[in-house]
Amino acid sequence: xxxxxxxxxxxxxxxxxxxxxxxxxxxxxxxxxxxxxxxxxxxxxxxxxxxxxxxxxxxxxxxxxxxxxxxxxxxxxxxxxxxxxxxxxxxxxxxxxxxxxxxxxxxxxxxxxxxxxxxxxxxxxxxxxxxxxxxxxxxxxxxxxxxxxxxxxxxxxxxxxxxxxxxxxxxxxxxxxxxxxxxxxxxxxxxxxxxxxxxxxxxxxxxxxxxxxxxxxxxxxxxxxxxxxxxxxxxxxxxxxxxxxxxxxxxxxxxxxxxxxxxxxxxxxxxxxxxxxxxxxxxxxxxxxxxxxxxxxxxxxxxxxxxxxxxxxxxxxxxxxxxxxxxxxxxxxxxxxxxxxxxxxxxxxxxxxxxxxxxxxxxxxxxxxxxxxxxxxxxxxxxxxxxxxxxxxxxxxxxxxxxxxxxxxxxxxxxxxxx
Amino acid sequence: xxxxxxxxxxxxxxxxxxxxxxxxxxxxxxxxxxxxxxxxxxxxxxxxxxxxxxxxxxxxxxxxxxxxxxxxxxxxxxxx
Numbered sequence: 227x228x229x230x231x232x233x234x235x236x237x238x239x240x241x242x243x244x245x246x247x248x249x250x251x252x253x254x255x256x257x258x259x260x261x262x263x264x265x266x267x268x269x270x271x272x273x274x275x276x277x278x279x280x281x282x283x284x285x286x287x288x289x290x291x292x293x294x295x296x297x298x299x300x301x302x303x304x305x306x307x308x309x310x311x312x313x314x315x316x317x318x319x320x321x322x323x324x325x326x327x328x329x330x331x332x333x334x335x336x337x338x339x340x341x342x343x344x345x346x347x348x349x350x351x352x353x354x355x356x357x358x359x360x361x362x363x364x365x366x367x368x369x370x371x372x373x374x375x376x377x378x379x380x381x382x383x384x385x386x387x388x389x390x391x392x393x394x395x396x397x398x399x400x401x402x403x404x405x406x407x408x409x410x411x412x413x414x415x416x417x418x419x420x421x422x423x424x425x426x427x428x429x430x431x432x433x434x435x436x437x438x439x440x441x442x443x444x445x446x447x448x449x450x451x452x453x454x455x456x457x458x459x460x461x462x463x464x465x466x467x468x469x470x471x472x473x474x475x476x477x478x479x480x481x482x483x484x485x486x487x488x489x490x491x492x493x494x495x496x497x498x499x500x501x502x503x504x505x506x507x508x509x510x511x512x513x514x515x516x517x518x519x520x521x522x523x524x525x526x527x528x529x530x531x532x533x534x535x536x537x538x539x540x541x542x543x544x545x546x547x548x549x550x551x552x553x554x555x556x557x558x559x560x561x562x563x564x565x566x567x568x569x570x571x572x573x574x575x576x577x578x579x580x581x582x583x584x585x586x587x588x589x590x591x592x593x594x595x596x597x598x599x600x601x602x603x604x605x606x607x608x609x610x611x612x613x614x615x616x617x618x619x620x621x622x623x624x625x626x627x628x629x630x631x632x633x634x635x636x637x638x639x640x641x642x643x644x645x
Numbered sequence: 646x647x648x649x650x651x652x653x654x655x656x657x658x659x660x661x662x663x664x665x666x667x668x669x670x671x672x673x674x675x676x677x678x679x680x681x682x683x684x685x686x687x688x689x690x691x692x693x694x695x696x697x698x699x700x701x702x703x704x705x706x707x708x709x710x711x712x713x714x715x716x717x718x719x720x721x722x723x724x725x
Contacts, residue, residue, distance in 0.1 A: 297664030360701075361692065364685040 227411035234320025234473030236312040240276035242286030257450035272441035276573030278464040301365035304425035305344030308469035309375035312381040320473035332416040334387030335376040336406040338398035340577030343370030345428040395632030406493035421581035423469035431496040451497030454601035455538035455567035463539040466573030470581030495519025499635025510551035520639035529559035538567025566614035570600035580630035587626035672714035
């Protein structure tokens with residue numbers, strides 16, 4: 227198969243707009259969590275979230291008007307706006323803006339989302355109930371559909387290659403990057419704009435995830451302490467929002483145009499738990515098999531992996547299962563492994579998580595810096611694996627692995643290597 | 646033209662929905678040819694007129710509303 231490299235990065239996260247802002251704040255140990263002020267939360271068990279900081283675009287704030295005209299924003303849910311902003315950054319970073327038809331048809335888009343425009347669906351439901359079907363906007367459907375992130379990006383940039391969208395809950399971003407890489411490897415495209423996006427911070431989502439008993443509820447007065455993967459006091463995840471997008475490119479194509487190459491996508495593994503709709507399989511078998519499959523595809527063993535960006539959502543059950551699965555993959559080399567959960571800082575971006583965390587993994591390779599697991603004060607279990615508590619650390623990273631696991635028992639691992 | 650005239654209210658809706666400059670919204674301006682609307686935008690505009698003026702605009706009538714002036718004339722008739 228053909229080699230696939232990453233030549234562009236873009237993101238919008240609770241730590242700010244853009245890769246540079248987010249990465250700097252992540253390494254500094256900042257948290258994006260705060261009490262929700264934008265809607266009523268007094269009757270919700272979880273009253274905190276990691277929200278994208280909005281503003282005029284200065285000081286790392288996110289200015290949606292730079293990504294989409296206000297009249298267009300009005301027609302879509304925020305997951306599309308976040309995807310547009312992250313794609314703008316990634317495409318500009320890559321320097322690949324195809325003008326020729328032949329280049330355009332060889333460039334595709336695969337941006338996924340876990341949920342899509344749930345808030346817009348709720349609002350339209352209220353309109354339908356109160357005012358009737360004649361008041362449903364013609365933009366209701368195209369503003370909510372998950373694949374419209376890919377669609378909007380393709381229209382803006384004239385990208386006429388494969389146009390696709392992944393929907394695998396919290397594994398979406400990883401699956402999108404993995405699947406898009408395979409399209410390039412198999413020759414269906416030369417370049418793919420790939421990633422995940424999510425805008426789930428709304429009353430309906432908070433109520434739904436709280437009903438699943440997935441959210442942290444014990445830290446409403448100390449939001450920045452709530453996301454605490456592997457810590458004994460963890461009690462659920464903190465909802466995040468945003469998008470991560472990468473430009474994937476066939477290696478020779480990137481070299482020929484002198485593109486900056488961040489890393490190569492050398493491994494991608496997938497598995498299913500076949501166990502429960504929300505709970506991970508208690509034997510960690512699904513996580514074990516997707517990591518093993520990704521390493522096998524990469525032709526590596528766990529001893530070759532310098533950094534693992536964990537799924538690590540801060541739920542009581544999931545964190546330890548992933549840790550045990552990685553220990554099983556690593557065997558005797560566990561003591562040389564370093565794994566951190568960046569969800570401790572940005573929360574859980576659901577369908578965007580895998581894409582944003584893939585970018586963190588790539589940046590760890592570029593900078594030789596490992597972001598910390600915030601709030602890991604008292605690990606709930608002993609492990610030989612370094613979980614990078616509280617503070618970032620420097621370490622040369624040539625190979626990084628990123629995990630994502632989703633509702634429905636869907637698992638994905640990606641392996642990146644320095645080129 | 647008073648602020649509350651039908652023409653002023655129509656123009657305000659057009660400016661808000663299509664994100665165009667007020668001075669481009671003349672009576673002769675075609676929603677699609679001059680103001681950058683697509684077919685979905687025109688559907689939404691008609692819905693906004695219905696909401697603002699409390700009238701129902703049937704689909705066959707909506708198809709004849711192609712310019713700002715068409716909308717003003719239709720609404721002047723149907724609210725008279």
